[in-house]
Amino acid sequence: MSIDPEIIYRKSDTVVEREIAGEFMIIPGGAEVTGDEENLITLNSTARAIWDKLDGQKRLGKIVEELASEFETAPGKIKNDVSELMTALLKRNLIGTA
Amino acid sequence: MAGNEMVTSIPLPEFYLWNKLREQKAPLSFEIEITARCNNSCSHCCINLPANDRLAQEKELSFQEIKEIANQAVEMGSLWCLITGGEPLLREDFCDIYLYLRQKGLLVSVFTNATLISEKHISLFKKYPPRDIEVSVYGVTQETYERVTRSPGSFEKFFRGLSRLLENNIHVRLKAMALHSNFEEFPEIASFCRNITKDYFRFDPFLHLRFDGDRTRNDEIKTERLAPEDIIALERSDVDRFKALKAITPKLTTNGTFMTNRNRLFGCGAGKESFSVSCDGIFRLCSPLWHPDYIYDLRRGTLGEAWWDFVPWVRERKSQKRAFVEKCGSCPLINLCMWCPAHAHLESGELDSHIQYFCNIAKARAAALMNEQFYWEGTNEESMGKAQDGSSGKRQAGGGYCWSL
Numbered sequence: 150m151s152i153d154p155e156i157i158y159r160k161s162d163t164v165v166e167r168e169i170a171g172e173f174m175i176i177p178g179g180a181e182v183t184g185d186e187e188n189l190i191t192l193n194s195t196a197r198a199i200w201d202k203l204d205g206q207k208r209l210g211k212i213v214e215e216l217a218s219e220f221e222t223a224p225g226k227i228k229n230d231v232s233e234l235m236t237a238l239l240k241r242n243l244i245g246t247a
Numbered sequence: 248m249a250g251n252e253m254v255t256s257i258p259l260p261e262f263y264l265w266n267k268l269r270e271q272k273a274p275l276s277f278e279i280e281i282t283a284r285c286n287n288s289c290s291h292c293c294i295n296l297p298a299n300d301r302l303a304q305e306k307e308l309s310f311q312e313i314k315e316i317a318n319q320a321v322e323m324g325s326l327w328c329l330i331t332g333g334e335p336l337l338r339e340d341f342c343d344i345y346l347y348l349r350q351k352g353l354l355v356s357v358f359t360n361a362t363l364i365s366e367k368h369i370s371l372f373k374k375y376p377p378r379d380i381e382v383s384v385y386g387v388t389q390e391t392y393e394r395v396t397r398s399p400g401s402f403e404k405f406f407r408g409l410s411r412l413l414e415n416n417i418h419v420r421l422k423a424m425a426l427h428s429n430f431e432e433f434p435e436i437a438s439f440c441r442n443i444t445k446d447y448f449r450f451d452p453f454l455h456l457r458f459d460g461d462r463t464r465n466d467e468i469k470t471e472r473l474a475p476e477d478i479i480a481l482e483r484s485d486v487d488r489f490k491a492l493k494a495i496t497p498k499l500t501t502n503g504t505f506m507t508n509r510n511r512l513f514g515c516g517a518g519k520e521s522f523s524v525s526c527d528g529i530f531r532l533c534s535p536l537w538h539p540d541y542i543y544d545l546r547r548g549t550l551g552e553a554w555w556d557f558v559p560w561v562r563e564r565k566s567q568k569r570a571f572v573e574k575c576g577s578c579p580l581i582n583l584c585m586w587c588p589a590h591a592h593l594e595s596g597e598l599d600s601h602i603q604y605f606c607n608i609a610k611a612r613a614a615a616l617m618n619e620q621f622y623w624e625g626t627n628e629e630s631m632g633k634a635q636d637g638s639s640g641k642r643q644a645g646g647g648y649c650w651s652l
Contacts, residue, residue, distance in 0.1 A: 163350075163374075163375065165350060165351065165352030166352070167321070167352040169264055169268070169324060169326065170264040170267040170268050170271060170273070170324065171267075174352075176352040176353075176354070178349055178350060178352070178375060188256045188257055188259065189256075189257050189259065189262055189326075190254060190256050190257070191254075191255045191257065192253065192254055192255075193252065193253055193255075195253060196253040196254060230253070233253055234253050234254065237253055237254040238254065241254070241256075
């Protein structure tokens, strides 16, 4: 699975991040978040680490580099995780291009 | 970096943190009455001051005060908020309030009569969907609807507002209060509601008295109350609901809690997972609990103090009345009864009073659900008032009536 290292994603404006009972949750705030209007969304620890770096300014390539360094993991594995997560988040409109 | 599903979408009922939140005694939900004013003047309503009541408007929480309460609630773990009134859409800053609560990460429901729904509200609800908009249906003809609302032209506005919501696929739930004024039309009301909503429709024949204690208006509410046999007939007419209720009746009537804590007032869920805030910032464990010793002014203290200190104190309150211990406090039908300390207080000024009208309904329900006999001991006169047609408001005279359905 390949990703465009130059692309920059930002979190959807209407998404709200909350810590509930010690767990990180995403509350879909707006209609553009599809299929999850009545649901709460959780991210596993891998997804959370990537999500936290989606600041609307960093290129995906930069995010992969930072995560590979922080977690001492091969960039190839990180790329796969990032790609999988971007696909899942885009499908739900939880992110968009900056 | 690891493993399992990266993104998990959890439907609310399956939310696995409910139990954890309950263990932490977090307030999972709250309701906020943003105004006590209403553009209708329904005869059965417990909170509907005139729309132009300046004094009531001046007492209302400001947007800033509502924001502060919401901030504290979210901090404490609240997930769901109900905006209610009065008629909440009467407030000019309704959209600001709604949007703020949504942006705090709360799932938001709104109770409304739909008469004030405008394009502005539709745009807001489309962009930031509510969990649901619950619309009250008082009648399906102008005559019946406006007999209840006592507001000329309200039927047309209601119909236009509801249509707007439905045409724009806003999640609508419908409810109908069953009253003397709409009882004859109730089958049509139920049918109308079931036909236009994919979701459940709920009806409620249990009218409680006003929060402001207005005697004249309380008499009107009593006049609107249905007789026990009419309530049973309504419950029977909803076959699925009646079946479900019948199935859980053995459990509802053998709960041991009240048998071992007979003098405890709050055996209910009030203040366990939710709370209510009035339009002027009065915190209560539940919406009808207006006893002056059991309310907390959020303009003088914090939500945290109300929730963590005040609520546990209230929930431990006990009745000193022997009559309560021997009657309501140990009644096996309590879960079928409209009785609760809050409703008892609205009826009688005391939290631990026996209310004959409630008792008669509970016995009638038990008889219908359990095929057993319960004696209807008193009359309904005090709690039902005189009906508009001048009759007693009930179909059968009281006094030693025996239920065997």
